Amino acid sequence: MVAVSHRERVLRAATAAFLTEGYRSSVERIARRAGVAKQTVYSHFPSKDELFKAVARELSTRVLVHLESEPGDLRASLLRFAVAYRGRVLSSEGIAMFRTLLSEMPRFRRLARAVYEGGTGGTARGLAARLRKAMDAGRLRREDPQFAAELFMSMLVGVDRIKRLYGVARFGENDARRAARIVDCFMRAYSTEGHS
Amino acid sequence: MVAVSHRERVLRAATAAFLTEGYRSSVERIARRAGVAKQTVYSHFPSKDELFKAVARELSTRVLVHLESEPGDLRASLLRFAVAYRGRVLSSEGIAMFRTLLSEMPRFRRLARAVYEGGTGGTARGLAARLRKAMDAGRLRREDPQFAAELFMSMLVGVDRIKRLYGVARFGENDARRAARIVDCFMRAYSTEGHS
DNA sequence: AGTGTGCTAGACTGGGCGGTCTAGTCCGCT
């Protein structure tokens, strides 16, 4: 089916366009970028809004960060998660995605919930499940695991995301160290083992 | 001078308009909202972009949260800060401001830095100074106070802000409790006193 | 060869907007 390929190309071009220009990007520019006639865009998506929604839905599936639930060292496991999550969220693409989605979400309230659930929400739930296990095993202080998961994720990207959004900081090589420091802090607050 | 009053009215109307409609808000609507002719807007601001920048600058001065640096109980002091900061950031106005500024910041890179410095950056610096004092007094674990301040602020608003931005959560009455729990976590990670 | 389908380029419509211009009104000052 050629249609699928065309649809795919439009979607990809629209994604790139919306991420760089925001919703301002015109349908004609998107068509050009996809190497396709404007009419072809409209033959696959009924309106610009629907195209945007499709892009948003597709984007939201890229965000989820899984956490291996295998037994291994909890600290190492959290550190891997930290680096992966920060990499996804703080990357240029992650920042552009956040900015673009955010500014249009008030117009698409139902979609907004779905995007949240597919990204931050889903990731938090997965993390919370892992933390609960660690709590059950007595390796983490017993407390609301959902709260702990959200707190950990907040610690990981909070102000750093803001800095990137305002163009104040880059996402550099010393990032792994920062992630490690944050994991240390989290463990100090939640680990049942002694602190230094 | 009547001019000042008019300028002020335009600025206020523009602020309200940009916060609710974003940059989409037309100059004519802003003029109407201010009860003023379109020409009057242009007699005070050379272009819509400049008007927007003026609004952004004005908004950024509203964000700073000060922390009393008097000696008192550190935990109580942090808790007051936590409640104040969350109140400012997570309020409907704070969220709208964030969304509006954010989506236009890529076009105004110099302004973006200033807005960051006036808001999050300045608040973090003030908090860091306070934390450093507590560290000097031996009441907090000695560590990079700037990092600690940013981490604390991340903990305070990170995921909660995301939830509000996506319309997933409201800002309700049990907020003070959440702030308190976060302060507890921070103190567990940083306090030099024993933990329960 | 003939038909239909999916595509192409590009013209077109209707509407919105930034920004300018005109003509006229109001008010304070001399």
Add this chain to the structure above:
DNA sequence: AGCGGACTAGACCGCCCAGTCTAGCACACT
């Protein structure tokens, strides 16, 4: 009374854009 500056409503220009329409091209199927 007469002048000037700040304001008003509203017309206007040029541009961009979402979405539609037309005419023609290329290829697959029979």
